[in-house]
Amino acid sequence: MKIAVCGKGGSGKSTISALLARAMAARGHNVLVVDLDESNYGLHRQLGMEAPADFIGYFGGKEAATKKIVEYYQDRTKEPFDMKWSIATLPSGYVVVKCGIRLLSIGKIHDFGEGCACTMGSLSELLFKNLVLDENDVVIADTEAGVEHLGRGIEAGFDHIMVVVDPSYESLRLSRKIEAMVGNNGAKVHFVLNKMDEEIQKLVLGWFEGKSVAAVIPEDRGLFRATLEGRELDMEIPAIRCLADSLY
Ligand SMILES: Nc1ncnc2c1ncn2[C@@H]1O[C@H](COP(=O)(O)OP(=O)(O)OP(=O)(O)O)[C@@H](O)[C@H]1O
Numbered sequence: 179m180k181i182a183v184c185g186k187g188g189s190g191k192s193t194i195s196a197l198l199a200r201a202m203a204a205r206g207h208n209v210l211v212v213d214l215d216e217s218n219y220g221l222h223r224q225l226g227m228e229a230p231a232d233f234i235g236y237f238g239g240k241e242a243a244t245k246k247i248v249e250y251y252q253d254r255t256k257e258p259f260d261m262k263w264s265i266a267t268l269p270s271g272y273v274v275v276k277c278g279i280r281l282l283s284i285g286k287i288h289d290f291g292e293g294c295a296c297t298m299g300s301l302s303e304l305l306f307k308n309l310v311l312d313e314n315d316v317v318i319a320d321t322e323a324g325v326e327h328l329g330r331g332i333e334a335g336f337d338h339i340m341v342v343v344d345p346s347y348e349s350l351r352l353s354r355k356i357e358a359m360v361g362n363n364g365a366k367v368h369f370v371l372n373k374m375d376e377e378i379q380k381l382v383l384g385w386f387e388g389k390s391v392a393a394v395i396p397e398d399r400g401l402f403r404a405t406l407e408g409r410e411l412d413m414e415i416p417a418i419r420c421l422a423d424s425l426y
């Protein structure tokens with residue numbers, strides 16, 4: 179099963195990714211979390227892990243990977259990295275493992291003037307294309323804010339798109355846009371309403387009548403505080419447990 183977690187900046191994508199990964203691992207699934215966000219550095223801390231080395235390093239670094247990918251775009255028969263992986267055979271130097279969860283990070287932008295993140299986007303696309311999953315495997319892709327990854331079609335072949343919605347107009351609008359972009363491309367779109375209180379929840383639910391609201395997650399001081407302190411999110415959130423149950 180491949181799940182992409184997407185939505186507006188700061189809506190709680192990484193938080194939900196980390197919590198869902200724990201819930202899935204607790205159910206005995208073999209979980210791979212893929213950090214697709216080239217800018218943020220918090221996900222590994224939310225999982226209580228060290229940061230993995232950038233996966234782009236496996237391909238010789240950004241310059242070498244870019245060269246191969248440009249050649250591929252000029253001639254699509256030239257697969258730049260024509261290997262198949264399973265979760266277990268991903269290059270171990272680029273994967274951090276803890277309690278049944280593996281974390282892989284495509285790559286971060288490190289230096290002023292180093293250029294765009296397009297190579298990371300292309301690598302992500304190729305990784306998912308070449309990742310062969312078993313019945314019990316769950317991939318959770320924590321995406322960068324916005325819709326560029328959808329524009330690239332990185333989620334082709336995914337089963338579920340979790341759209342994390344916080345209580346803001348921008349987030350509500352973006353959730354509609356994402357739903358339209360996914361359209362009939364195979365994945366089921368779910369909405370995860372995050373940072374809700376009772377009053378706001380009623381207002382927000384009005385936007386999602388007839389749609390698949392997979393979870394409503396309350397504003398949680400403990401979650402907020404743990405993230406602020408860079409601590410592992412090891413708390414039980416009942417709505418996340420139900421979300422994990424609903425996916426199998
Ligand atoms: N249910 C919640 N209750 C309280 N705070 C929350 C909740 N969910 C997320 N947060 C807080 O919101 C902030 C943003 O969360 P997070 O980093 O997960 O968002 P994101 O969508 O991944 O952001 P980015 O777009 O920057 O990657 C963090 O401070 C986090 O602790």
Ligand SMILES: [Mg+2]
Pocket residue numbers: 191192193215218320
């Ligand atoms: Mg994030």
